[in-house]
Amino acid sequence: MPLWRCVLNKQKGVLFMAQLYESEKEKRKTIIAEGKTKIIERIPREPRKVRVINKNELTKGDGKDRISWEGKGAFSNKTACNCFRYLEYYFRRNNMTVPTHFFEEYDDYSFIAHRVTMYPIETVYRRVATGSALKRYPGLKEGDLFEVIEFFYKDDAAGDPYMVFNEETEWYDLYDSKKPVSPETYLGEVPRTAFMPSKEQLDTIALYQGQIFEALSKAWADEGTVLVDLKCEYGESLDGIIMLSDDVNADCCRLWPFGDKNQMKDKEVFRQMVGEITPAQKAILNKNYLWVVETTSRFPGNNVTT
Numbered sequence: 566m567p568l569w570r571c572v573l574n575k576q577k578g579v580l581f582m583a584q585l586y587e588s589e590k591e592k593r594k595t596i597i598a599e600g601k602t603k604i605i606e607r608i609p610r611e612p613r614k615v616r617v618i619n620k621n622e623l624t625k626g627d628g629k630d631r632i633s634w635e636g637k638g639a640f641s642n643k644t645a646c647n648c649f650r651y652l653e654y655y656f657r658r659n660n661m662t663v664p665t666h667f668f669e670e671y672d673d674y675s676f677i678a679h680r681v682t683m684y685p686i687e688t689v690y691r692r693v694a695t696g697s698a699l700k701r702y703p704g705l706k707e708g709d710l711f712e713v714i715e716f717f718y719k720d721d722a723a724g725d726p727y728m729v730f731n732e733e734t735e736w737y738d739l740y741d742s743k744k745p746v747s748p749e750t751y752l753g754e755v756p757r758t759a760f761m762p763s764k765e766q767l768d769t770i771a772l773y774q775g776q777i778f779e780a781l782s783k784a785w786a787d788e789g790t791v792l793v794d795l796k797c798e799y800g801e802s803l804d805g806i807i808m809l810s811d812d813v814n815a816d817c818c819r820l821w822p823f824g825d826k827n828q829m830k831d832k833e834v835f836r837q838m839v840g841e842i843t844p845a846q847k848a849i850l851n852k853n854y855l856w857v858v859e860t861t862s863r864f865p866g867n868n869v870t871t
């Protein structure tokens with residue numbers, strides 16, 4: 566009898582494992598991509614759309630340092646939806662065409678977006694000198710007003726090098742992002758196999774980045790906050806249309822209420838925290854992200870409650 570029970574249990578165990586394995590395989594089938602802070606999922610019978618799910622992770626140091634807490638993903642999601650809705654409203658009102666991948670908010674943690682192929686590029690617009698810009702432009706000091714659009718090649722292991730289009734080779738050169746651009750800081754080319762925009766497409770991305778920054782900085786200014794800089798990512802839709810993709814939230818820009826760096830509300834607060842994050846520090850981060858959600862909810866085009 567005990568032997569029989571043992572065999573049965575073993576069989577049940579095998580069955581259970583097989584079911585687990587199948588559900589894991591099913592889950593994998595629906596996931597198109599998974600990054601440090603997001604999961605992109607397929608939508609059944611909707612090949613042109615995806616679901617963008619925000620995780621509860623907050624990372625720094627190219628993902629080497631991370632914390633997570635319940636609700637963080639919802640803050641990112643709500644902020645992104647508020648910003649995308651505002652951009653849609655702003656561009657429509659101003660008769661401008663700046664496509665974004667945003668389709669609609671789905672739930673607390675996710676939104677529906679057009680399916681795109683992402684370019685491995687981070688595009689940054691800066692209006693106030695701070696952060697890594699101070700290393701590349703030694704003539705600038707913190708807080709100086711200037712304007713620049715920069716490109717970085719997404720490569721965590723290489724520290725996201727600074728990227729410049731080379732007219733001679735008609736391809737992209739990479740430089741150490743922590744030093745001024747010079748022959749000494751040249752790191753090589755972007756791999757020729759990478760999915761990159763043409764020069765004309767890169768010019769379109771630069772144009773969009775300026776228009777997106779202009780739109781968002783106006784909304785932030787109306788709330789008394791300076792949008793210091795903004796990082797965006799772009800992709801190409803199935804029809805070859807360049808779209809603002811990924812997220813727009815407090816982790817990809819710098820926000821200085823009243824232009825005062827000491828009051829910053831963005832991810833830089835986390836970057837500057839050293840060592841183990843204490844519950845009190847987590848509470849500060851939580852409060853900041855909530856403030857960003859509440860503020861962006863007041864951006865025009867968002868007649869939804871938070």
Ligand code: C5P
Nearest residue numbers: 695696697698794795796816817818819
């Ligand atoms: O560090 P740096 O000054 O180059 O950052 C410029 C802007 O880009 C900041 O708003 C920062 O939060 C954002 N950024 C980002 N992801 C990175 C690097 C920078 O969102 N990997």
